[in-house]
Amino acid sequence: MLPEFSPHVSDLAPGRGALRPARSWLHSDAKSLSLNGSWRFRLSATASAAEDFAADGFDDNAWDSIPVPAHWVLEGDGAYGRPIYTNIQFPFPIDPPYVPDENPTGDYRRTFDVPADWSDAERVVLRFDGVESLFRVWVNGTEIGGASGSRLAHEFDVTSAVRPGENVVAVRVHQWSAASYVEDQDQWWLPGIFRDVTLTARPAGGMEDVWLRTGFDDGRGRVEAEVTASATAFPVTLRIPELGVEQVWATPDDVAPVDIAEVEPWSAESPRLYDATVSTAAETVTLRVGFRTVEIRGDQFLVNGRRVVFHGVNRHETHPERGRVFDEEHAREDLALMKRFNVNAIRTSHYPPHPRLLDLADELGFWVILECDLETHGFGKVDWIGNPSDDPAWREAYLDRIERTVERDKNHPSIVIWSLGNEAGTGSNLAAMSAWVHTRDAERPVHYEGDYTGEYTDIYSRMYASVLETEQIGTDGSRAPLLNCTPSQGARQRTRPFLLCEYAHAMGNGPGAFDQYEALVRQHPRLHGGFVWEWRDHGILTTTPDGTPYYAYGGDFGEVVHDGNFVMDGMVLSDDVPTPSLHEFKAVVAPVHFAFDGDKVAITNLRHTTDTSDLRFHWRVEHDGLAVASGELEVPFVAAGDSGRVSLPSVAVSPDAETWLTIDAVLATGTAWAPEGHVVATTQLDRSVRRPVPGGRGRFAWQPGDGTLTLGVAEFVGGSLVRLGERAVAGPRLELFRAPTDNDKGAWGEVDESDASVSGVSNAELWYRDGLDRLTSRRVSVEQSADALRTVDKVSAADSALSVLVESVWSRAADGEVELRVEIQPSHGWETVWPRIGVRFDLPDGTAPVDGAEWFGLGPLESYPDSVRAARTGRFSATIGDLSVDYARPQETGHRSELRRLDLTSGNAEVLRIEALPDTHGRRPGFTLSRHTPQEIARAGHPYELPESTTSRLFVDAAQHGLGSRACGPDVWPEFALRPEARTIRLRITAPE
Template sequence: MTHALPYFEDFAPTTGAARRPRSCLHSDAPRIVLNGDWRFRLSPTPRGLSDEMADPAFDDSGWDEIPVPSHWVLGQDGRFGLPAYTNVQYPFPVEPPFVPDENPTGDYRVEIDVPTDWQSLERVVLRFEGVESAFKVWLNGDEVGTAMGSRLSHEFDVTASLRPGSNVLAVRVHQWSIASYLEDQDQWWMPGIFRDVTLLGRPEGGIDDAWTRAEYDHETGAGTVHVEVDAEPTAFPVTFEVDGLGIHVTWDTPADIAPVHVDRVEPWSAESPTQYQGFLRTNVEALSTRLGFRTVRIEGDRFLVNGRRVVFHGVNRHEAHPERGRVFDEEHARADMLLMKQHNVNAIRTSHYPPHPRVLDLADELGFWVIDECDLETHGFEFGGWVGNPSDDPRFADAYLDRIERTIERDKNHPSIVMWSLGNESGTGRNLAAMSAWVHRRDPGRPVHYEGDYTGEYTDVYSRMYSNLQETESIGSDGIPGDLLGCTPGEGMRQRTKPFILCEYVHAMGNGPGQIGEYEDLVLRYPRLHGGFVWEWRDHGILTETADGEAFYAYGGDFGEVVHDGNFVMDGMVLPDDTPTPGLAEYKAVVQPVAFGLERDGGSATLVVENRYHSISTAHASLVWVLAVDGDDMATGVLDAAAVAAGDTARIPLPADALDAGELAADGAEGS
């Protein structure tokens, strides 16, 4: 006799009224944000727990309160457990789909007051932006459904259970689930409802989903907008407006939708992130969207945006805050990303999961090339030689596809995203190949990345972690032979026909990052090499106290974990308190987008200015010279020079007073 597995050990990623994934839309339709204080009860195991707490009449007066969003292991003085850190190893026995019986389970309840005019809505949708790691939902005692995928959005249709006035929402969250086998990222394990929860009203005649793809023709300067509208035929006519471009078109039926051409637009890039405000309107709803015109293309072994080769001076960015963990704080995220810009960081890999949706809004606004990575890592299977790895287990096929679909459908409208990544350190196998095939069908305009595809069977770029200088040079040069990791000679030849990136390199732990300059020299020498992403942007230390009240930043083992990976979580170029390290200052200097040289000829000298920006000139900067003697500044001046175009080099004669005895330094001072 067989017994059905509990839903948190079942291979189905969702059940019940779970809806298919869609974009994170900015709509004027009614919504209720459910963030705030919820009632909370923690149990050490789900075994024996009844569903009585889902009954609206259930008395939860003896429960605690907890803020949503939050992790229940943070900010609660340890009464609901403590964080645990592992890098590769799983913190429980590896026997999928089973998880430990000791599986902390949090029950949440909140009362929702729904206006009476919501009765006129066609549907009401309950949206969770992030829950770790599996959860079940009830509304007014009705079981709505279950879902897994911690850093992924999930929606449920709750129309049938919602009523005007008071409603009771109940959610049961399990720390461990079958999904935990797919979420073995190098970070703290921190359960809970840690992202926003929202009730979304959906009017009859509204737009369920939309995709506005804005392409740029670098040869003519023209732009084309491809609009995809998911709505019932009765929602039409649909109007598309972009006031800044003079676009105002109305489509009477779905069959009328056609690309919209604009003769001249300002393109979007990480250096000049021009966006245009657009709207999609029906008679009952307006969606706002931000258009960034850019085209991503691979030509041979070149990765091009708007016709020009991109060099990624990037970082791997986890969502980490010393007090809030992965709970999003927009002010902190904006400050973090501005600090990146100040240090010449132009790219972000969202290691190793889609970030909070607002992070991508900020990337669009501030200007970053983004690799958006799926919430997937099975690294712990490496210890067993990848035997039983879910990536090649057909029982996990639906879960893998569900994860990549949720990643892409949520984030498809962001111009900053120039590549999709299938995940991280998950070996290889049929499920990853199926993910890639789905992505290529759904979005052929963005390449697919995954470092573990060593032989290049299903990815568009060749990606590696920590290849040494010798091997990296052999990848960049056709004339330097060398075996490549995991490749036969023939497979290595295939990989050398693709653009190459280092998705992780110059590890920043301790006195790292090291050899930044040597890697940058290779990128400048070999156009096949397209830069890389430093591991990693910031330390993940958690602010806590010693027994006598002294504050410190904790790492693995500091919370009494038996299984942990120590201080390997402290490996960023920014400390937990937001202090930049000397390594970040070095990185800024090495990858600076304007390089200087000096050519002397007798009594004259010429300043050589090389513009390494992707797309902008030096018009925003002033060229300042300083004459120093024994380290003391003796004179200074500003050179009157024309702007240098992206990719060009200019030679500027230096004035006589800058050539007196001393040490001459040139600086590109940012203009206001």
């Protein structure tokens, strides 16, 4: 008789009843039956509904049907509740282990047939791979048991409950339970049976578990087998056909390591796998074996004796329509996309993924930090009072979670580090988890960021450390204090490998400074790279009442407690489109580095394992963005970690155009993740003839005037531009405001966390305070000559004495062109950074809207001062829609830097041609073309909230503020921060006839 099950689902025990010990997720030929499919379903508002539904003869005809696996809040078009998003906050009172009586509870039922040939099974096991958050199971009216641990596998022995022929399984799932307090993991709360349900007939003489541990040393391999089986199951045979291995162990005592004279190692770059089987007379288990050795030597993390650099991402399981339900095709493409963008590592934040994902990681090649299903972040809001991590009453639950994590996935060569969890404070239960892992798997190191002093983990890990702090961690002999460490503890942490388990928070437009972190990793061997937060946005595809689709974030489903769009913080948008930040990441961490020296180029192979034999090096020469020559460099194969120097091709330098040499390292043949010719790394060299920097102002005989005149293609009335050629145009007007990015709105930290004066105040708040979004102007003067017009405007905001003086000089140029020079001079007293320094032109649609651009400058994607490595100099074109990124919350987007020439188009017709001239310092402006003003964009919470527009807006910016990662990380580095300063913009404009 099972004990009374708490109606308040407050039990701390991780499982009860006929729950089996944790074991590997194995590919076995044992008979099995998938119970995925259509189940009968009923939702109750509380956890205490009658349990008669589990009875064998219960009539469920009045119930709904629901698919399994699925989350019930994503089914039924809202009939079963709605998703809830929180980052840190608990969506219920903090009163552990209790949860509210209002506790959505789903009851599931389905029938299944047990085949007649299962009668000889030694045991019948019912397996659940993922149920959120706590569930109970009945078979044919008999309660079998219950368990918690939403992203963990649970198996129940149902041998005595099943019968030949038709059977009934019933499951009750509670959305909230005591376990919810340790699953506060910065994602949607999505209840239900969301992973596979399987029934298996375990054969007499089969194997309960198999673990093939491997090692690699100087070309030799070793397999250490752990076979969990009764003595009567022996003999057991290990076969690795490709290596000629056929080892028979007659008894359990005979099981011993198998040494292999010659094997190819497994690595993330060369994921060499060998098919292996472990067999008894009754069962065969199939595995894929990769040979590699993991070790920490001093402050170095090594695989197969070589230092590993993690160019990683944090990956939640998320799908815009299915939530955390696994979609293998989608997951495979996700990982292939990572490979194409030079991602080599995955941290499974903050729980074990579907086990098939790890098969894909083994196959495609990733270094994996496998994280336990654990986070208690919400307790941080109450100073960690009541945190389960240091409460002995929760010890069993913590140990069960790490045991189920390690045991399920221990056979995967891709897993090189175990992680205890995330943001769960610290305490004795975490230390106990670490001790268990060290005992069970002595090879793989243990990671947990919250162990700041290194009391029970093997790797020093931090999240969102600034560039300066990261440098201090990596520098030998540094005595700079480390977070929460005494000097002696800090000294000890500097003797260990360091990684950034989270950095470069990729929320919205950003982050900046990838290249600064990467430079430190290359400079300081102790620094082993990091994992960008995070891989993709978690948007849920939904529609407005009028049917407009959009990707929902926190608050869009009416949640009382939520964290808004903080769940939209990935380098891939919810619709699978890579953001510019992912392109920037790819460029910065490229595994091949180029360094030019005269007529030579040094090519450095930064890979861990493989040489460059899989690459070809293509070059091309362009004059003002037009190709004039191309070819292939003859590059000898460069071993991992080595460099080679080759001669550059002879380049014909144009006296009248910019000359650029581009080199691309491309795949010589296709792979499982990219086609032949895929660009792995690229670089450019400017071979242009140096030209003199333009001089100062022109000289004109100014006279007062009414400002009504025509200069080339420009027509003015009352000193204001009204037309360029046949196109109505208004401007230029000063623009200092940009629609705040998520990082602009963030107030997380300063660059070095030393400036307390702005702590907790975002840049966006300061911009609104200073009125940058509501500037007004006063015309100071209008002067003109026969060939020029000069206006001076004073621009300021209401309730502010701060101002900016803007002098605009239009002058006639040759062949109908007109030249514009804008001098921008701020008054004294501006204290904050500015988002931009530029001007705006408004181009009403008329009969033919401006809907595209062709340009010569940096592209093809947007770029900002601290995110420009992915940009290259060339000629590009795009529609006005493609020039911006559809971030889930509209914000600043679309800036292209280093503009030389811009052709605005309507359809296929050129409307205006603008040449951007450098200022006296050689600096060129950038441009943005949009259908909206920054103010309109800033007011919209979703793309569908942007107003209909009848005007295209052209922004020409002398400078833009950097991006940073202050939504959850450090602010823009000073080098890329835009301080109020005088700037000049020079343009030459013509309109085709």
